[in-house]
Amino acid sequence: MNPEPVDLDAVDRSLLRLLQEDGRRTTLDLAARVGLSPTGASQRVKRLFRDGFITAVRAVLNPAKIGRGMLVFIEVRLDHAAPHIFDRFAEAVAKAPEVLECHMVVGGFDYLVKARIAEMADYQDFLKRVILPLPGVKETHTYASIGDVKPDALLPV
Structure with missing residues (x-):
């Protein structure tokens, strides 16, 4: 069994789950769902992009x-x-x-x-x-x- 990535805490994992479900969620929505300020949520999401955990956000077409x-x-x-x-x-x-x-x-x-x-x-x-x-x-x-x-x-x- 693979060990869990050490760079992710529970809040990061929640943000990743929420953004996978809907990449158009606003910073305000993300912040409310994970219990952070909008600035804190925004900084976390930027770090997840910067560190390569999120590689793209795109529309899923029919x-x-x-x-x-x-x-x-x-x-x-x-x-x-x-x-x-x-x-x-x-x-x-x-x-x-x-x-x-x-x-x-x-x-x-x-x-x-x-x-x-x-x-x-x-x-x-x-x-x-x-x-x-x-x-x-x-x-x-x-x-x-x-x-x-x-x-x-x-x-x-």
């Missing part, structure tokens, strides 16, 4: 409303284990706007790609245009999501 309703996961196996192939693959996949996440993994394949497309009819084009031309791609297996069980989970703090 994928279907912007034409990205289909979520797919793609296992990718590369044909070589050479470092330059992995580097070229990572550089190329980072440029693909459909790709939300890409993780290098251990196991039966090399990368797990998470992508959003309009609908399944567009998937073949996405595969041919984006995934298969990537450097070193030998094999892919795709899994289409048919329902969100726990999307965008909050981190426990």
Whole structure:
């Protein structure tokens, strides 16, 4: 079991939980919820940003409303284990706007790609245009999501 980060006290953890739930909370609201003055809450939040505990605040969009309703996961196996192939693959996949996440993994394949497309009819084009031309791609297996069980989970703090 991993030890708890030593730089966070109960107030910091409360602030992190509250901001994960709603990043638009005002300083006044945060202060009231954690029992600090607005200045104290503001200073804490600034420190959490400065120390890298909070890395961004952004809006969570409805994928279907912007034409990205289909979520797919793609296992990718590369044909070589050479470092330059992995580097070229990572550089190329980072440029693909459909790709939300890409993780290098251990196991039966090399990368797990998470992508959003309009609908399944567009998937073949996405595969041919984006995934298969990537450097070193030998094999892919795709899994289409048919329902969100726990999307965008909050981190426990």
